[in-house]
Amino acid sequence: MRNPSPPNPSPPGLQVDLTVPGRARVELTAPAGSVVAVIGPNGAGKSSFVRALAGLVPAEGTAVLDGTDLLRLPARDREVGMVFQGQLLFPHLSALDNVAFGPRSRGLSRSEADVRAQQLLDTFGIGSLGHRRPRELSGGQAQRVALARALATQPQLLLLDEPFAGLDITVAMALRIELAHHLSTYDGIAILITHEAIDALTLADQVLVLDDGRVAQRGSPHEVAARPATEHVARLVGVNLLRDRTRGETGDEEEFTTFSPRDVTVSLARPEGSARLTWRGLVASAQQHGDAVRLLVDTDPPLLADVTPQATAELGLTPGREVWLSVKATAVSRYGTVARDR
Numbered sequence: 001m002r003n004p005s006p007p008n009p010s011p012p013g014l015q016v017d018l019t020v021p022g023r024a025r026v027e028l029t030a031p032a033g034s035v036v037a038v039i040g041p042n043g044a045g046k047s048s049f050v051r052a053l054a055g056l057v058p059a060e061g062t063a064v065l066d067g068t069d070l071l072r073l074p075a076r077d078r079e080v081g082m083v084f085q086g087q088l089l090f091p092h093l094s095a096l097d098n099v100a101f102g103p104r105s106r107g108l109s110r111s112e113a114d115v116r117a118q119q120l121l122d123t124f125g126i127g128s129l130g131h132r133r134p135r136e137l138s139g140g141q142a143q144r145v146a147l148a149r150a151l152a153t154q155p156q157l158l159l160l161d162e163p164f165a166g167l168d169i170t171v172a173m174a175l176r177i178e179l180a181h182h183l184s185t186y187d188g189i190a191i192l193i194t195h196e197a198i199d200a201l202t203l204a205d206q207v208l209v210l211d212d213g214r215v216a217q218r219g220s221p222h223e224v225a226a227r228p229a230t231e232h233v234a235r236l237v238g239v240n241l242l243r244d245r246t247r248g249e250t251g252d253e254e255e256f257t258t259f260s261p262r263d264v265t266v267s268l269a270r271p272e273g274s275a276r277l278t279w280r281g282l283v284a285s286a287q288q289h290g291d292a293v294r295l296l297v298d299t300d301p302p303l304l305a306d307v308t309p310q311a312t313a314e315l316g317l318t319p320g321r322e323v324w325l326s327v328k329a330t331a332v333s334r335y336g337t338v339a340r341d342r
Contacts, residue, residue, distance in 0.1 A: 014157065014189050016053070018061035018071065023048040024213045030206065032066075035183055035190045037204035037221070041232045044210040046193045050159045053191070054082050065157055065189075081150030082159040085166065088146070089134040095121065095145045096130035102153040113152075120148035124178055140171035147179065158190040164199070179203070197236040201225065209233055227256065227335050231301060234258065240303050256335050261294060263331040264305035268315060271326040279303060283321045286312060293317070297325055 016028040024045030030036050038046050052059035055075025063070040070078050081102075089098050099117035104110060121127045124144040134142055143163060150158060163179070164172040180203055183190055192203060200207050200221050207224040209217035209232075217229040228234040234241035242257040265271065271278055281299035288294075292306040295317060305325055307317065317323065 012066050014066075015064045016062070018049075018052055018059045018063050020045065020048040020052045020057060020059045023057075024052070024210065026208075026210070026215060028208060028215075028218075030189050030191075032189060033187050034205045035192060035203055036206045036208055037200035038191060038193045038208045038210060039195070039200055039233065039236065040210035040216070040230075044232075045213040046210055047161055049210070050082070050161055050191055050193060053157065054078065054080050054159055070157075079153075079156040080159060081153060081155035081157070083143075083146045083150045083161065083163045085162045089142060089149070091134050094131050094133055095126070095137065095141075098134070098145055099148045099152050102149060106153060116152055117148070120152055121145070123182065124148055138171075139167050140175060143167065143175060144178070147175075147182075151182075156188040158186070158188055160190060160192040162193050162195065164194075164196065176203070195236075197225070197238075200236070228258065229254075229256065235304075238304070240264070242301065254337055257332050259327050259332040261304040261306040262292075263327050264303065265326045266295065266297075266305050266307050266311070266315065266317065267324045267326070268322075270324050273326075276326045276328055277332070279325045281323065281325070283317055283319050283323060285319060286317055295323075297323060299325065 013031040013034070014028065016026060019025045026045070026049050028036065038049065040046055048057060051057045053063055053070060055070070055073070055078055059071055061071065065079065070080070090101065093101065096114060096117050099120055100110075100113040103113035103116055108116070118127060118130060121130050124147060126141055126144050129137065129141060134145070137145065147163065164175060167175065176199065183203065192199060194200060204221055207219060207221050208215060209224065209230060211230050211232065217224055217233065224233060225237045228237060228239065228241055231241055239258045239260055244255045244257070246253050246255055270280070279297070279299040281297045284296045284298045284302065286293050286295050289306060293309055293312045295305045295307060297303050297305060303325055311317070315321075315323075
């Protein structure tokens, strides 16, 4: 009698189908070596999702990493490294000891753990600061230590919860470049929570959009940027988004319309011409944006418009000013349903 065939092993990588009760419901498949950017508004469930993977909040379902269901393991036994927004370094330990803590707790000798920690500090350009304690480090230096500490146990899953938040723009950009270099040779899976379009566009292979606790869109950075499915994503990539629900053969369907703020004309009187889409509203804000002034106008939905500084002054485009917006029909892009969870 032949032995029954063994069950098919789970493919390498990460397969997630989990629910954080009352907070998030997420499905995700990520191959080894990939970087997934998770974006969405505050309260969308992003942090709940990654904390569930780390074992910091209870979750139901499965999260299979290289054949092992993380949700069946206590947090200390998961092959996971995590970087929080506030670093959360051990204040009484030096930078070197912070990084070496994980390897030591997993059985490496002190000398071996110290060598690995020093190599990681060198990688992130702070090898000479190993003797300093967290209070003696700048924000950027402390975040580099946090990244090194998360990687010191050689995890198969790296969770990054807004690692650039609160950092100076120049420091954040430098750290972003260093992290991108490291992730290019990282054979595990990185999940990056971010509020910055540049992170999703430059660091990620896949983008997962969460909205109200569910996956609203998924795809490559280019696909998500070119065809945003939520207002939050549209704002991140700097375009206007209109959503219309229509009745199709298979039920309700959504049609999306996008256009650039550069294609919006602002006037004080109602524009003429039939080949235009028009709106009326009050200027909510006016901010410098490159060589233009970007207006946020309180229409339904709120829209962005880029105008010249000269036009801003001549038309008195300050908050509270009533304006008309218009865009030529030829300047808009329309598309239907995008990839999302049902």
